[in-house]
Amino acid sequence: MLTSSIRRVAIIGAGMAGASCAQALAQAGLAVQVFDKARGPGGRLATRRMAWMDGAGQPTETPLDHGTPGLTVQGDAFDAFIGHGQRAGWLAQWHPVLAEGSGPALQDAVFHVPVPDNPEVCRQLLSGVSTTWSCAIDQLRWTPAGWQLEAAGEAQGAPVDAVLLALPPAQAAPLLAPHRNDWARHAALAPMQPCWTLMGVAADQGAPDWTLSRPAAGPLAWVMRNDARPGRQRVPGQAHWVAHARASWSRQHLEQSPEWVQQQLQAAIAELFGHAVAWQHATVHRWRYATPQPRLTAPGESFWWDGALGLGVCGDFLGGAGVEGAWLSAQSLVAAVRGRAFGAAQAA
Ligand SMILES: Cc1cc2nc3c(=O)[nH]c(=O)nc-3n(C[C@H](O)[C@H](O)[C@H](O)COP(=O)(O)OP(=O)(O)OC[C@H]3O[C@@H](n4cnc5c(N)ncnc54)[C@H](O)[C@@H]3O)c2cc1C
Known part of the structure; x- marks a missing residue:
């Protein structure tokens, strides 16, 4: 598959990285669908509604x-x-x-x-984007029609041209293993x-x-x-x-x-x-x-993108620690998906 043929994108993770990708790609005219295992957006930009009995x-x-x-x-x-x-x-x-x-x-x-x-930051970024909550994706299956996401053996959404993972590395690793085992190994070890x-x-x-x-x-x-x-x-x-x-x-x-x-x-x-x-x-x-943990990867590796597979990864563990790192990683991945950084991205 060529990057230029990408029209339908699935994003797994609705924290800062995933929501930023979603907004930018939707604005670029792609059909974007976001999946998150939580009941709403934000990821580690989190607020708990603590329920309790008062005095x-x-x-x-x-x-x-x-x-x-x-x-x-x-x-x-x-x-x-x-x-x-x-x-x-x-x-x-x-x-x-x-x-x-x-x-x-x-x-x-x-x-x-x-x-x-x-979570309001991610809510704002995702406004107008199609989202599916309480859906833990546990498999990415390549089919002739494109990538099919699955959760507990059930297909989730229609097949897409590209899948972007915006997850903590330990959670990205098992999804990547069947397709890019080199990335999966690296992610599993990212401290x-x-x-x-x-x-x-x-x-x-x-x-x-x-x-x-x-x-x-x-x-x-x-x-x-x-x-x-x-x-x-x-x-x-x-x-x-x-x-x-x-x-x-x-x-x-x-x-x-x-x-x-x-x-x-x-x-x-x-x-x-x-x-x-x-x-x-x-x-x-x-x-x-x-x-x-303070960054151990080589400088410049702020996202992973395989244009031939239509598979990408972003998040704070690649972009440098913190919310800003997650946001920067997402911006770089989006540029690659849109073809603007195609040559640099292939180095991943
Ligand atoms: C206690 C704490 C303190 C922090 N302090 C700071 C600070 O002072 N400054 C700072 O800049 N940063 C801080 N951070 C870090 C900052 O929150 C993160 O760097 C940033 O929010 C990461 O965004 P992300 O999108 O990469 O990942 P996340 O926010 O983790 O988003 C990943 C999303 O993926 C979802 N997900 C995971 N697995 C699956 C799956 N299989 N299927 C579907 N969805 C899945 C999760 O539910 C989550 O919503 C702190 C974080 C915490 C928890």
Whole structure:
């Protein structure tokens, strides 16, 4: 198959990388279909709606941004994307009040926070694109009519000319293995860092006056007051907290029970605050693949594209760590799919 013949594209993964590909290719006039195993878009740009009973026994829901704390910018291209989001109103700047001892690196930090919740960026990118949720693709089958995606033995959608994988590497590897075993082996070995995340609602009384802390030692890497972020819900009497454990601590305790992890992280927060915390409700989430480890691949390999097969891969593990890396990787893959970077892409 030649790249120029590509008209129908399936994208697996609706995080920043997949949603960016989808928007760009749909705007270029291709027929795009997105599949994600989750119930909605965002991937690691995640917000949990924590369901719990309040003190009066009433069922209540608290949105907590338990994925990426915020978007930061290094390059001009991503800066332009951020500027667009701000003008459109789905990104807002957050200038947190830093806790003492959070280190000089964050002194002037500005975080760009999706509004009203983290997945909003991907929701915006996917507007008008055909999407299928709660669909874990487990096989890519090549047929004379094109690529056929499958989930639990069932065909998903019509055959397409190209498939783009926008997944964490360990999840991309089994799909790639029958078609590009070299990529699959590389993806299976790409090191990702885990993260245990605590989220919860505590009493506002006695809460510290800072809204972001980066403790220098101990299990916790980030502690943020979620309801102090732009566009977030504030409830009288409540303080909403999200705390991410360090990668090293998370790796060491990856297989511990959620109850044990919650106890440890709540104890670490009490130590950070300097007093016991009156939690109204809390829970933990284990991210097995939160962030790529500092890049080990050769420079320039920011996406994979096999024009003959019509198979491509993008994501933060190729584009450089973080949301910006995922976005950049997607932009490069899109350029290759559209034929603009055909020669460079064949080197993959
Ligand atoms: C706790 C935490 C803290 C972070 N902190 C920062 C930070 O400070 N700064 C920063 O820039 N980045 C941070 N990141 C990383 C950032 O969130 C990611 O780099 C970025 O969101 C990755 O986007 P992606 O599209 O490559 O992958 P993802 O967002 O992981 O998207 C992949 C999607 O694929 C779906 N999927 C997986 N397998 C299948 C399948 N078989 N079939 C269908 N769908 C599938 C998933 O459901 C998911 O929606 C953090 C992440 C976490 C979790």
